[in-house]
Amino acid sequence: DAGVTQTPRHEVAEKGQTIILKCEPVSGHNDLFWYRQTKIQGLELLSYFRSKSLMEDGGAFKDRFKAEMLNSSFSTLKIQPTEPKDSAVYLCASSFGDRDTQYFGPGTRLLVL
Amino acid sequence: GEQVEQRPPHLSVREGDSAVITCTYTDPNSYYFFWYKQEPGASLQLLMKVFSSTEINEGQGFTVLLNKKDKRLSLNLTAAHPGDSAAYFCAVSGNSNNRIFFGDGTQLVVKP
Numbered sequence: 001d002a003g004v005t006q007t008p009r010h011e012v013a014e015k016g017q018t019i020i021l022k023c024e025p026v027s028g029h030n031d032l033f034w035y036r037q038t039k040i041q042g043l044e045l046l047s048y049f050r051s052k053s054l055m056e057d058g059g060a061f062k063d064r065f066k067a068e069m070l071n072s073s074f075s076t077l078k079i080q081p082t083e084p085k086d087s088a089v090y091l092c093a094s095s096f097g098d099r100d101t102q103y104f105g106p107g108t109r110l111l112v113l
Numbered sequence: 114g115e116q117v118e119q120r121p122p123h124l125s126v127r128e129g130d131s132a133v134i135t136c137t138y139t140d141p142n143s144y145y146f147f148w149y150k151q152e153p154g155a156s157l158q159l160l161m162k163v164f165s166s167t168e169i170n171e172g173q174g175f176t177v178l179l180n181k182k183d184k185r186l187s188l189n190l191t192a193a194h195p196g197d198s199a200a201y202f203c204a205v206s207g208n209s210n211n212r213i214f215f216g217d218g219t220q221l222v223v224k225p
Binding site: 042043045048056091093101102103104105106107 | 147149155156157158159162202204212213215216217218
């Protein structure tokens with residue numbers, strides 16, 4: 001079985017641009033998570049979906065971050081407009097649910113100039 | 114909500130020494146506990162999932178101890194080797210929904 005896949009692996013954007021990150025969860029998993037990872041803040045939860053429904057939308061990130069899950073096998077995270085402080089690694093994870101183990105994708109390393 | 118504190122943030126040991134990383138949590142109803150390893154440039158990989166009913170959990174080259182009374186979870190790497198050099202994260206699953214709360218991570222360096 002394929003694990004969580006994320007594309008692109010690296011993204012460079014100019015300040016003010018719109019970027020879209022993509023994630024495909026493990027087949028059969030019901031829950032999908034988006035995290036941002038930085039050295040200073042550690043792992044921060046951005047969004048959490050259960051069976052495609054948005055369960056949690058990290059309050060501090062609502063302004064310019066929008067995660068969507070149009071079907072059970074694909075999710076996007078849009079950042080609009082990007083700012084230099086958004087430079088980080090964005091991780092997607094999925095799980096069966098009910099406090100089950102989260103499996104992480106390889107991440108997208110974003111650099112905003 | 115759940116608060117997870119992980120210590121130390123950085124740890125350097127010699128090859129063959131043991132390395133201990135500890136997390137404390139606040140929710141006494143926490144039920145699932147996790148340790149993840151993140152090698153440089155890679156994503157988080159699950160080391161072990163621990164249930165609240167088991168206090169001592171043996172892995173390959175490491176032991177995870179759970180002290181529910183003190184709300185403390187520890188990862189003990191016995192006889193560390195350079196391949197263990199990585200960031201380690203603990204995670205605690207709260208009693209409601211599927212939220213998992215992560216510690217801030219420990220950067221472990223094992224010197225030859």
